[in-house]
Amino acid sequence: MQDIFRHVDDQLNECIAGLTELCKLPSVSAQNSAIDETAEHVSALLRGLGFEARVLPKPGGYPVVYAEQPGRSSRTLLFYDHYDVQPPEPLELWSSPPFQPTLRDGKLYGRGVSDNKGNIAARLAALRAWKEVRGELPCAVKFCIEGDEEIGSPHMEEFVEQHRELLAADACVWEGGGVTWEGIPQLTLGVKGLLYVELESNTVNRDAHSSYGTVLPNAAWRLAWALASIKGSDERVLIEGFYDTVRPATPEERAAVEAMPSEEAETLKSYG
Structure with missing residues (x-):
């Protein structure tokens, strides 16, 4: 794998440039901003790597970018990501404009550079490095990249039910991926889930002393x-x-x- 790692290092500036362009798109799902444009941009990135990519409608929600490419093995690895981001407000707390990614002290600052466009760019860089160094992918690879994860993926379950065969895979790598404080990559095998509850208490019908x-x-x-x-x-x-x-x-x-x-x-x- 060292040859692939060296290739990634050699292409680092190109990878950062690609991530910068992706993060310039203000794809804030809560504001319905630049959603279609970003979906098409991500689809084009995948096609540039030889994937058969398309933008699929999600009933009641934002479109999903789906892509697939065969490999040497019949096994299939599915990557899940999302191209939408959280609102950048309050803007006055930013040292640089959130949708004008800025490189400072070796780090890229901008909305989405980590969650989740950074992971999209990293996975595409890894696949590009493999193909340019080793050739054909070792297994079939699929991507499912949605556009409303940051607002709770309200219609993702319905989309998956409608496209079960399309999304079928032997394993799925979820969106997250980080490193420890010592820089060691983390492999997460499960999540704890989330329960959101809103409590209301109604007592008197007007303000009281x-x-x-x-x-x-x-x-x-x-x-x-x-x-x-x-x-x-x-x-x-x-x-x-x-x-x-x-x-x-x-x-x-x-x-x-x-x-x-x-x-x-x-x-x-x-x-x-």
């Missing part, structure tokens, strides 16, 4: 008590039945986790 506090119920305290009923100070979820279907970790799994280097101190320090 604090002197009524002994009589009128306080909405803020009701919300505080509700939150305290969800999770304890030991981080255990207090909701009845929450852990009923959770499989306990095996001794082998616990040992593997405990053997991993801890980055808790560095993470806490970085967040002040």
Whole structure:
């Protein structure tokens, strides 16, 4: 693999230039900005690497870029990414315009340089390096790149159901990919998921003076008590039945986790 790594290093400036052009597109899904233009741009990048790429409509959502290319093996690797980004506001906190990527001290600053256009560019660079050094890809490769991940992928499940055969693969590499504080690449085999809950408390029908506090119920305290009923100070979820279907970790799994280097101190320090 060293020959491929050297090729990537040799092409680094070209890769950064490609990422810069991609990040100039203000594809903010929450604002329906530059979505179609960015989808076509990503599709063109894939076609430039020999992929059969197309932009597929997603009913009720933004288009999905789908691409595929055969390889020596019949096995298929699917890459998932997204080309949309979060809104850049508040703009006054940026040292440079968010959609004019700027290189400072060896780092590229701009909206999307990491999440997720940086990963798109990195994967395309890896595939280009492989093809230019080794030739044909070792296996078939597919890409599924959506445009509304940052607003919760509201119609992705429906899209997958409609295109199950098209998206069929032996393995899937998800969007994320980072390194440890020591620069070691991380391989993530699972995620913890997300549950979003909005709590409302309705008590009195108008603003009231604090002197009524002994009589009128306080909405803020009701919300505080509700939150305290969800999770304890030991981080255990207090909701009845929450852990009923959770499989306990095996001794082998616990040992593997405990053997991993801890980055808790560095993470806490970085967040002040």
